[in-house]
Amino acid sequence: xxxxxxxxxxxxxxxxxxxxxxxxxxxxxxxxxxxxxxxxxxxxxxxxxxxxxxxxxxxxxxxxxxxxxxxxxxxxxxxxxxxxxxxxxxxxxxxxxxxxxxxxxxxxxxxxxxxxxxxxxxxxxxxxxxxxxxxxxxxxxxxxxxxxxxxxxxxxxxxxxxxxxxxxxxxxxxxxxxxxxxxxxxxxxxxxxxxxxxxxxxxxxxxxxxxxxxxxxxxxxxxxxxxxxxxxxxxxxxxxxxxxxxxxxxxxxxxxxxxxxxxxxxxxxxxxxxxxxxxxxxxxxxxxxxxxxxxxxxxxxxxxxxxxxxxxxxxxxxxxxxxxxxxxxxxxxxxxxxxxxxxxxxxxxxxxxxxxxxxxxxxxxxxxxxxxxxxxxxxxxxxxxxxxxxxxxxxxxxxxxxxxxxxxxxxxxxxxxxxxxxxxxxxxxxxxxxxxxxxxxxxxxxxxxxxxxxxxxxxx
Amino acid sequence: xxxxxxxxxxxxxxxxxxxxxxxxxxxxxxxxxxxxxxxxxxxxxxxxxxxxxxxxxxxxxxxxxxxxxxxxxxxxxxxxxxxxxxxxxxxxxxxxxxxxxxxxxxxxxx
Numbered sequence: 001x002x003x004x005x006x007x008x009x010x011x012x013x014x015x016x017x018x019x020x021x022x023x024x025x026x027x028x029x030x031x032x033x034x035x036x037x038x039x040x041x042x043x044x045x046x047x048x049x050x051x052x053x054x055x056x057x058x059x060x061x062x063x064x065x066x067x068x069x070x071x072x073x074x075x076x077x078x079x080x081x082x083x084x085x086x087x088x089x090x091x092x093x094x095x096x097x098x099x100x101x102x103x104x105x106x107x108x109x110x111x112x113x114x115x116x117x118x119x120x121x122x123x124x125x126x127x128x129x130x131x132x133x134x135x136x137x138x139x140x141x142x143x144x145x146x147x148x149x150x151x152x153x154x155x156x157x158x159x160x161x162x163x164x165x166x167x168x169x170x171x172x173x174x175x176x177x178x179x180x181x182x183x184x185x186x187x188x189x190x191x192x193x194x195x196x197x198x199x200x201x202x203x204x205x206x207x208x209x210x211x212x213x214x215x216x217x218x219x220x221x222x223x224x225x226x227x228x229x230x231x232x233x234x235x236x237x238x239x240x241x242x243x244x245x246x247x248x249x250x251x252x253x254x255x256x257x258x259x260x261x262x263x264x265x266x267x268x269x270x271x272x273x274x275x276x277x278x279x280x281x282x283x284x285x286x287x288x289x290x291x292x293x294x295x296x297x298x299x300x301x302x303x304x305x306x307x308x309x310x311x312x313x314x315x316x317x318x319x320x321x322x323x324x325x326x327x328x329x330x331x332x333x334x335x336x337x338x339x340x341x342x343x344x345x346x347x348x349x350x351x352x353x354x355x356x357x358x359x360x361x362x363x364x365x366x367x368x369x370x371x372x373x374x375x376x377x378x379x380x381x382x383x384x385x386x387x388x389x390x391x392x393x394x395x396x397x398x399x400x401x402x403x404x405x406x407x408x409x410x411x412x413x414x415x416x417x418x419x420x421x422x423x424x425x426x427x428x429x430x431x432x433x434x435x436x437x438x439x440x441x442x443x444x445x446x447x448x449x450x451x452x453x454x455x456x457x458x459x460x
Numbered sequence: 461x462x463x464x465x466x467x468x469x470x471x472x473x474x475x476x477x478x479x480x481x482x483x484x485x486x487x488x489x490x491x492x493x494x495x496x497x498x499x500x501x502x503x504x505x506x507x508x509x510x511x512x513x514x515x516x517x518x519x520x521x522x523x524x525x526x527x528x529x530x531x532x533x534x535x536x537x538x539x540x541x542x543x544x545x546x547x548x549x550x551x552x553x554x555x556x557x558x559x560x561x562x563x564x565x566x567x568x569x570x
Contacts, residue, residue, distance in 0.1 A: 057526060084527035084528065087530075
């Protein structure tokens with residue numbers, strides 16, 4: 001196997017910053033690169049001819065080698081495991097094993113790459129207690145609970161359903177889960193189910209064969225094909241048309257993709273992460289979303305709380321984004337004035353973290369002074385009727401005032417309910433006078449009328 | 461006086477990993493370098509702690525193994541067990557080499 005032509009190839013592999021092991025059909029080592037030599041602590045020359053399990057000594061080698069009973073692998077296998085090197089150190093690794101073929105397509109052996117995951121594991125341990133996961137930041141109890149779950153969810157290969165309001169960071173979370181999973185080396189393919197019409201979406205997701213429909217002049221590989229050995233992220237899954245929900249369900253059951261116009265399917269090793277801002281349970285009740293698909297996707301569910309419910313996170317995020325935009329825009333802002341901070345802390349953020357990020361970016365861009373004042377914040381923050389803020393006691397740390405600034409009421413759980421309650425309270429106060437109520441709320445009469453209609457409030 | 465030698469196994473070879481072995485070869489060896497008795501023990505599951513415990517209760521003097529965690533190695537040597545690790549080869553051949561006094565850490569026995 002090791003001939004004169006292959007020598008340059010081996011030299012190239014020697015310089016790869018990743019452990020590489022080339023084996024024959026009986027999994028006896030033909031080549032071990034320099035990186036792996038250092039990782040396992042065994043000279044490459046002494047590894048030649050040895051069975052790979054005696055060289056790598058990983059858990060996967062002993063408990064479940066994918067090539068144990070096969071001369072060839074039908075697909076590339078990616079496994080997270082650990083090995084014990086010659087320094088008696090246990091090292092977490094990610095191993096990717098693939099078959100090697102000669103020019104006639106005959107399997108001649110295997111190639112394995114071994115990645116040292118020590119730095120990632122150290123990061124995981126920190127992340128378990130840290131106020132962040134990947135680039136998601138938060139110190140509230142709700143977010144810490146979420147951060148505690150994420151490493152476990154990331155390592156599992158089950159489907160994940162991410163729910164949360166717009167701007168809470170569903171896309172970031174999906175990507176972070178992929179990056180922390182065993183599929184991190186594979187592709188992360190994202191598709192917005194609400195962005196394309198049904199026929200186009202089907203072709204985009206599953207691909208099509210030549211002649212499947214007018215204009216299908218050639219075969220097209222779908223996103224499932226592109227996401228092989230990786231993760232497919234279906235955002236706005238609530239907008240997926242019903243016929244495609246059936247097709248997605250079939251894939252989740254069989255893991256086989258049937259391109260449009262083809263009777264022959266192919267196996268795709270894809271993890272599906274779906275996200276939506278819609279209430280899928282409600283959609284299931286209304287018959288707009290298939291219950292079986294909902295159960296299939298809902299294997300692991302992560303709900304990102306809205307920013308107003310995340311106690312203490314507004315201040316943390318304000319500081320985080322200020323620091324971020326200081327660096328990005330080459331500015332040197334020292335912080336926010338007390339008044340500006342009060343406005344930021346008392347705002348309800350219907351657009352969640354995205355809105356807060358935009359507000360801070362706007363303020364950093366507009367401000368020409370050292371400190372950001374209330375005047376540097378977007379005007380709509382101070383134009384709105386300030387949300388009632390509980391007076392903070394001297395002993396209470398300022399951060400605790402952050403988050404859900406409006407007065408909390410028994411049984412009021414969402415912004416919609418809170419706004420409805422606010423309108424009702426104002427109408428009661430003005431004895432049903434809508435002109436006065438609109439004035440008190442700081443809205444135009446038409447806005448109040450629209451919202452009353454939306455919430456089904458009848459003031460007459 | 462006999463020496464008790466323990467070799468964690470993977471099939472008929474020295475197990476590549478001490479902690480993942482589910483079979484153990486126990487050999488009673490004479491001072492003259494002969495194997496007086498051999499016993500194959502099957503464990504209910506892989507566990508470094510269980511093998512260590514067995515080595516202690518059976519008063520094993522030497523363990524020949526493949527990869528072993530530093531912590532387990534330190535424990536066994538602290539308990540006066542002679543551990544020869546990183547050994548690759550068939551258990552019977554390895555044991556013969558040990559009895560002839562020529563087995564060292566990292567040996568690959570053909």
